[in-house]
Amino acid sequence: MLTILDPRERNQPFPDVGEALIEPNGLLAVGGCLSPQRLESAYRRGIFPWYGEGEPILWWSPDPRLILFPEALKVSRSLSKTLRRGEFNFSFDTRFAEVVEACAEPRAYATGTWIMPEMKRAYLQFHRLGFAHSFEAWRGGRLVGGLYGVAIGRVFFGESMFHRVSDASKAAFAFAVECLKQWGYRLIDCQVYTDHLASLGATEIPRAEFVRLLDDYCCQPAALSAWQREDAGG
Numbered sequence: 001m002l003t004i005l006d007p008r009e010r011n012q013p014f015p016d017v018g019e020a021l022i023e024p025n026g027l028l029a030v031g032g033c034l035s036p037q038r039l040e041s042a043y044r045r046g047i048f049p050w051y052g053e054g055e056p057i058l059w060w061s062p063d064p065r066l067i068l069f070p071e072a073l074k075v076s077r078s079l080s081k082t083l084r085r086g087e088f089n090f091s092f093d094t095r096f097a098e099v100v101e102a103c104a105e106p107r108a109y110a111t112g113t114w115i116m117p118e119m120k121r122a123y124l125q126f127h128r129l130g131f132a133h134s135f136e137a138w139r140g141g142r143l144v145g146g147l148y149g150v151a152i153g154r155v156f157f158g159e160s161m162f163h164r165v166s167d168a169s170k171a172a173f174a175f176a177v178e179c180l181k182q183w184g185y186r187l188i189d190c191q192v193y194t195d196h197l198a199s200l201g202a203t204e205i206p207r208a209e210f211v212r213l214l215d216d217y218c219c220q221p222a223a224l225s226a227w228q229r230e231d232a233g234g
Contacts, residue, residue, distance in 0.1 A: 005059075017046055017207060019164060026062030026207075033057070034122035036129055043057030043150050043157050044218050046211050048191065050114055063207035066190040070181035074173055074201035082167050082175065086231045088145070089138040090175040097144040098126045099134040103160035115160065123159075126150065135179070137163075137172040144168040147176060150190075153218035154225040156180050157189040173200060188214055 003015045010033060020028040028047060032038055034057065034163070034229065042048060042059060051058040082088075084216065100123060104115035124134040137145035145168025147161035156176075165171035189210075190202045 002027065003029040005029050005038075005057075005100040005185070006032045007031060008044065010035045010037045011041075013031040013044055014042065014047055014059065017211060018197075020063070020207075025152045027058060028061050029059040030056050031051075032059070034118060036122075036126055036131070039122065039126055039150070040152065041153055042130065043152055043155075045213065046054070046207065048157070048159075049119070049168065052114055053116055060138070061207060062192055064204040065207050065210040066193050066202050066204050067210060068177070068188040068190055068200070070177050070185060072186060072201040073174065073177045073181075073204070074199065076199070079167055079170050079174065084172060088144075088168065088171045088175075090172065091136045091138065092176070093127075093133050095136050096134040096141055096148065097124060097148070098131070098138060098143055099148050099162070100124070100160075102143070102146065102162040102164075103124070105162065123148070134158065135172050135176040137168045139165060145172045147172055151222070154184055154186040154220045154222045155189065155214060155217045156185050156187075170196075170200065186217045186220075 002021070006012055012032070014029060020026045034049065045061070046065070047059050049057055049063045050060050062171050085128075097106075100115065100120055104120065123132045132148060132150050133144060134148040135146055136143055144165045145161070145163040147169065148160060149158040161169045161173060177188065192195045194203060
């Protein structure tokens, strides 16, 4: 039976992720709010919000979980050549709102978007508080790709990415992983399986193992001062 969260009780605890449904995979709770307190509590427990227009807030913790250890990143030969040629410049946290807007744009393979206005507002606030961050890929002074996610301790929780030219999202992801590795991050949450992420080295692990890793890494400080830099060059 799903837990119903009271939107007025920002500190109401989530149920144990082991109570999540098998079908649909990982659905754990309904309702609540998207306050910073609620979001931080969710991510620390391996839970994230994902819902469509006209639906209540739905909270998920799928099993298995797709993750990437930064040192396991795979860069294809073609992408490696693209990066060596310097086709893109990169930055982080310079266009957070624009990255979220771009990620919210309808995709050719889907109708609608799950990044609705209330989600945008919530993550913009989370960004202002230092939890949510973006990585950007540029070509000719134009934002052509990027991704955003949440950083807690030594874990980066990826949320969404976009591209407007070929390889831009992969290049931004590779840049992000390299930055996170240098800053001492140990784990990148990719949520659920996609061929795109698997091709970059992401792998599935049991949810219980994922939660154990969160218990260790979310409490370890990373080089968060790195986020204060305005531009990474590239």
